Amino acid sequence: MKRENYISWDEYFMGVANLSALRSKDEITQVGACIVNDRKHIVGIGYNGFPVGCNDDTFPWEKDGKWLETKYPYVVHAEANAILNASVDLKGSTLYVTLFPCNECAKLIIQSGIKEVVYLRDKYNGQEIFIASRKMFKAAGIKLRQLEKYSLRIDQEWKNSLQNIKDIS
Numbered sequence: 128m129k130r131e132n133y134i135s136w137d138e139y140f141m142g143v144a145n146l147s148a149l150r151s152k153d154e155i156t157q158v159g160a161c162i163v164n165d166r167k168h169i170v171g172i173g174y175n176g177f178p179v180g181c182n183d184d185t186f187p188w189e190k191d192g193k194w195l196e197t198k199y200p201y202v203v204h205a206e207a208n209a210i211l212n213a214s215v216d217l218k219g220s221t222l223y224v225t226l227f228p229c230n231e232c233a234k235l236i237i238q239s240g241i242k243e244v245v246y247l248r249d250k251y252n253g254q255e256i257f258i259a260s261r262k263m264f265k266a267a268g269i270k271l272r273q274l275e276k277y278s279l280r281i282d283q284e285w286k287n288s289l290q291n292i293k294d295i296s
């Protein structure tokens with residue numbers, strides 16, 4: 128008999144994005160992204176972090192203060208890292224991301240040929256940065272789709288699978 132409560136593709140790829148987010152050193156906002164091609168292969172993955180060589184212990188993760196002493200000039204967003212880490216042409220692919228993309232990432236997403244953005248949280252909706260990203264996505268014909276009621280089910284699946292691992296060992 129086939130197992131019935133397996134996770135969907137959306138839950139699977141957003142799960143990978145969520146897992147990537149756990150790698151982030153940012154205390155406030157952990158974001159993960161996962162790019163999937165039309166054959167359902169993962170072709171890029173990323174989370175928000177500093178560029179290679181920019182040490183997490185010397186560069187600031189602060190949100191407030193003088194600009195040069197905050198994270199903003201230095202951090203590479205999850206979507207940008209996923210695009211830069213990609214091993215293949217991203218034309219026609221789908222980006223899964225745990226937070227709706229900012230305007231800078233929207234530009235990269237559009238230019239890389241990604242055709243759909245699937246996201247979870249949208250906590251900055253209404254702020255100008257995100258109005259700008261929506262405006263560009265609309266103009267470029269990028270499909271936007273929000274996953275709802277997602278994390279609880281994954282958490283449960285995750286706990287179950289950890290339990291299974293414990294049971295086996």
Ligand SMILES: [Zn+2]
Binds near residue numbers: 228230231233
């Ligand atoms: Zn961004």
